[in-house]
Amino acid sequence: MSNMLKDPAILRELIMDHYKYPRNHELVDDDSYDSRHxxxxxxxxxxxxxxxxxxxxxxxxxxxxxxxxxxTASTSIMSELLKGKSIDEAKKIMxxxxxxxxxxxxxxxxxxxxxxxxxxxRQANRIKCATIGWKAMKEMIDKE
Amino acid sequence: xxxxxxxxxxxxMFRKHQNMIYLDNSATTFKPDAVISALxxxxxxxxxxxxxxxxxxxxxxxxxxxxxxxxxxxxINAKRKEEIVFTSGATDSLNMIAYGLMDQLQEGDVILLNxxxxxxxxxxxxxxxxxxxxxxxxxxxxxxxxxxxxxxKAKLDEYGSRVKIVSMAYVSNVLGFKQDITxxxxxxxxYQALLVVDGAQSVPHxxxxxQLLDIDFLAFSGHKMCGPTGIGxxxxxxxxxxxLKPLRYGGGANARFDIEGNVLLQTTPHKFEAGTPNIAGxxxxxxxxxxxxxxxxxxxxxxxxxxxxxxxEKLQELPNxxxxxPHTTSGIVAFNADGVFAQDAGSYLNTRNICVRSGNHCAKIxxxxxxxxxxxxxxxxxxxxxxxxxxxxxxxxxxxxxxxxNIFF
Numbered sequence: 001m002s003n004m005l006k007d008p009a010i011l012r013e014l015i016m017d018h019y020k021y022p023r024n025h026e027l028v029d030d031d032s033y034d035s036r037h038x039x040x041x042x043x044x045x046x047x048x049x050x051x052x053x054x055x056x057x058x059x060x061x062x063x064x065x066x067x068x069x070x071x072t073a074s075t076s077i078m079s080e081l082l083k084g085k086s087i088d089e090a091k092k093i094m095x096x097x098x099x100x101x102x103x104x105x106x107x108x109x110x111x112x113x114x115x116x117x118x119x120x121x122r123q124a125n126r127i128k129c130a131t132i133g134w135k136a137m138k139e140m141i142d143k144e
Numbered sequence: 145x146x147x148x149x150x151x152x153x154x155x156x157m158f159r160k161h162q163n164m165i166y167l168d169n170s171a172t173t174f175k176p177d178a179v180i181s182a183l184x185x186x187x188x189x190x191x192x193x194x195x196x197x198x199x200x201x202x203x204x205x206x207x208x209x210x211x212x213x214x215x216x217x218x219x220i221n222a223k224r225k226e227e228i229v230f231t232s233g234a235t236d237s238l239n240m241i242a243y244g245l246m247d248q249l250q251e252g253d254v255i256l257l258n259x260x261x262x263x264x265x266x267x268x269x270x271x272x273x274x275x276x277x278x279x280x281x282x283x284x285x286x287x288x289x290x291x292x293x294x295x296x297k298a299k300l301d302e303y304g305s306r307v308k309i310v311s312m313a314y315v316s317n318v319l320g321f322k323q324d325i326t327x328x329x330x331x332x333x334x335y336q337a338l339l340v341v342d343g344a345q346s347v348p349h350x351x352x353x354x355q356l357l358d359i360d361f362l363a364f365s366g367h368k369m370c371g372p373t374g375i376g377x378x379x380x381x382x383x384x385x386x387x388l389k390p391l392r393y394g395g396g397a398n399a400r401f402d403i404e405g406n407v408l409l410q411t412t413p414h415k416f417e418a419g420t421p422n423i424a425g426x427x428x429x430x431x432x433x434x435x436x437x438x439x440x441x442x443x444x445x446x447x448x449x450x451x452x453x454x455x456x457e458k459l460q461e462l463p464n465x466x467x468x469x470p471h472t473t474s475g476i477v478a479f480n481a482d483g484v485f486a487q488d489a490g491s492y493l494n495t496r497n498i499c500v501r502s503g504n505h506c507a508k509i510x511x512x513x514x515x516x517x518x519x520x521x522x523x524x525x526x527x528x529x530x531x532x533x534x535x536x537x538x539x540x541x542x543x544x545x546x547x548x549x550n551i552f553f
Contacts, residue, residue, distance in 0.1 A: 008553040015549050044487050044503040044518060066517055068485040069549055119552045123491050126552075 011116040018073035018113075023080050027064045034143070036136035038065075045071045045129060049079075049136035053144055056087050061137065068129050070120060075133025077113045082137065087144055094138055101127050146439065146447050148529050154435075155527060156180065165498045165532045170317055170345055170476055170523035172367045175432075179370055182431035186424045193420055195396060209423055212430035213413075216377055219433045220362065221353040227385060229413040230426050233376035234344040235264040237363030238311075240378055240416065241340055242268035244388035245309065251277040254303040256296075256337075258282050259513050260289045260316040265342045269311060279306075285513055288471050289319035293327055300335045307337045314346035318510055318521060319469040320476030322346065329358040338384070344368055348436075348525075349474060350445040360384055366425060371432035375425030378416070386412045394418035444526045448475040451524050451533065458537040465540055468514050475524030478514075481543035486518035488548035493520075495551045496539040 027035075033050040047065030051058060061079040078097075082090045097114055099106040101121060108115050120130040152158045154176040157166075166174065186205070194206040210225070217225040231237045255269050255278055273280050281303060284295040291312060300307055310332045315322050325341060332339045340361045343352060347362075348369030354362055361384065366375040380388060390397060390409070397418035401407040409415040436444065452475045459465050459479065468478040481489050490502035502520045504510065511517045522536060 012546075012549050012553055015552070016545065019545070019549075046517075068487040069545065070488075070552075117552075123494070123551060125494075126487075126491055129487070 011118070014077075014113055014116040015069060015073040018076040018116075019069045022063075022072050022076040024060075024062045024083070025064060025076065027062055033060070033062070034140045036139055038132050038136045044068070045132050047071060047075060047133060047136070049075065049133055049140070051137060051140045053087065053140070056144070058082050058085050058087070058090055058141075063133060063136075067132070068126075070117070070126055070129040071132050074114070074117050074120075074130045075136075077116065078134050078137060081112055081114055087141055090137075090141055094134060094141070097134060098131065101131055146443055146526060148447075148527060151439070151527050154178070158527070163497050165496075165535050167522040167524065167528065167532070167536060168499045168501050169525035169528075170368070170521060171501055172373070173348065173370050173525055174527065175370055175372070175428075176435050178435045179372065179428050179431045183372060183424045183428045186427050194423055205423065209421070209426055212426040215430040215433050219352070219437065220347065220377075220379060221355055222379055223355060224382065226411075226413055227379055227382050229378040229380070229385070229416040230421055230429075231363075231376045231378050231416075232374050232422065233365040233367070234342060234363040235365075235376075237376055237378035238264050238340070238342060239268045240391055241361045241363065241380075241388070242272045242311075243391050245338070246272050246276060247389050248387070249276045249278055249308055252306055253278045253308045254306045255280050256283055256299055256303075256307055256310040258285050258291060258312055260285055260319055260321070260510055261311075261313060262317050262342065262344070264344075265311055265313060265340075269309075278308075279303075283310075283312075287513070288469060289316050289321035289513070291323050291328060293324070293331060296328060296331055300331065300337070305336065307335055309338050309340060311340035311342070313342040313344070314352075315349070315474045315476075317345050318476070318478050318519065319514075320345070320472040320474035320478075320523075321469070322350075322472070322474055325357045325359065329360075333358065345474070345476070349441075349448055351441040354379055366429040366432060369429075369432055370435060372422075372425045372428040375422050375429045377429075382412065388416075390416050390418070392416075392418040396420070439526065447526055448524050449473050451475060451528055451530070452477065454530055455522070455524070455533045455537070458533060459540060462537065462541050464543060468516070468519060475528075477522045478519040479522070479540075480516065480519055481540065483545055484543050484548055486520045488545070489520050489543050492543060492548045492551055493536070493539055496535070498536050498539055500536075 033052045035050045037048045039046040045067040047067050050062040052060040061083050063075050093110050096106040096110050117130045155174045157174040190205050192202045194209050213228045214225040216228045283299050329339045338360045341359045343362050343364040347364040362379040364377050367373040397415045399408045399410050456470045464482045466480050486502035500520050500522045
């Protein structure tokens with residue numbers, strides 16, 4: 001991977017950018033989307049993630065809600081990263097992302113911008129923030 | 145004036161975590177040696193059941209348990225110790241009150257609550273209202289969270305004799321407003337309704353006189369007042385408590401029963417304490433009450449008031465901090481930093497060894513009043529110092545998005 005993504009200043013900037021300008025940050029009123037409301041994982045973040053999966057391909061991901069920097073940025077990054085991927089590709093990326101959270105070996109190439117979350121485990125009580133949107137997406141993918 | 149540096153020596157938590165600035169006392173409090181010793185003494189020297197054994201030690205522990213009840217009764221100035229029921233905490237007590245009163249409610253009756261209440265004083269009433277087809281109505285609050293008498297009167301006039309229960313926190317857990325319970329009780333009683341008071345955030349911090357306040361039912365938790373977890377108190381005026389329906393049945397709560405299903409319950413309060421009670425917890429709570437009484441509840445209240453004032457003044461000097469409850473006197477400060485999500489602020493303060501709570505504080509309908517879902521809450525106790533507050537305020541000055549993200553790098 002490019003060394004740029006190892007530079008803490010760049011990673012910080014990535015989180016800030018996705019927090020201030022979250023991507024795909026609008027829900028749609030469309031029955032072809034599956035949806036997950038995640039409010040029970042922690043008492044504070046409250047987000048909804050929508051996805052449209054067709055023929056094994058993730059066509060779209062959207063989200064909205066009240067959430068901290070880490071939940072917002074991690075979900076925003078996830079929505080960009082997984083959009084257009086096949087379910088199998090997405091599963092592999094997710095596995096690596098959750099491994100990174102658990103401080104297990106992971107393939108950083110696959111995670112691209114999500115690498116910005118590499119240090120969240122240093123504030124262990126925030127791991128749930130960095131995984132709330134990803135868990136919503138995982139539930140929808142596992143259902144397929 | 146309290147000698148806080150001496151007081152701190154009573155708490156093992158401060159010996160273990162010398163640099164910790166603990167400002168989450170509305171969530172739970174530290175335990176002094178006296179309380180921990182009381183627990184250990186029971187488990188190490190007198191670990192037998194009460195009321196049942198034909199041996200001297202059981203008799204002695206039974207007496208200790210009843211003495212604990214008496215200590216609690218004296219602490220809140222109950223008329224008699226039979227008005228005190230040991231529960232697992234304020235939530236348990238409030239549930240026992242709500243469901244225990246259910247049989248006395250009829251369709252169309254009204255239960256008056258307000259938006260600042262903790263989930264424990266809302267959800268049980270929601271369920272009881274649903275089951276009995278009663279109506280929940282909310283008394284309007286001021287921006288400080290005060291229940292004004294004219295607003296209360298308006299609701300009592302609106303619903304008249306349909307109002308059967310008014311339930312509210314003496315001090316609310318987010319805004320910390322101390323209600324004028326004496327006047328509220330007088331008005332509620334004028335309309336022949338019952339006043340249920342959640343004392344979880346008041347009993348630990350000020351003198352409580354249930355007779356003076358004329359409270360019908362009071363609930364509070366041990367762990368928020370230097371006592372153990374898993375023990376709390378349900379107080380009720382004896383006649384009202386006696387009419388309350390017990391929720392749990394079992395050993396210790398019955399005197400006799402037969403195969404036909406005839407049951408003779410124990411007398412109040414024992415009929416509410418089915419099963420082996422939290423004996424250690426009750427003994428520990430009695431030790432906590434002795435400890436607090438030795439310091440003096442009036443001293444505690446006065447000192448916390450001074451700390452709160454100091455904290456608000458210092459925080460108000462910071463341009464990036466908004467305080468939601470600057471005028472309330474109890475030691476709770478609800479605040480946010482500009483552009484910083486509450487949990488991000490909480491995590492940043494954590495990196496500075498400062499413990500606060502972020503979130504909606506189990507008061508999920510409060511945003512209707514203060515216009516925000518999430519706040520940070522710093523809550524004080526008598527073992528906090530101005531130095532704690534200085535460190536806290538210095539850290540708050542640094543609260544911005546950049547710093548909150550930097551903690552991950």
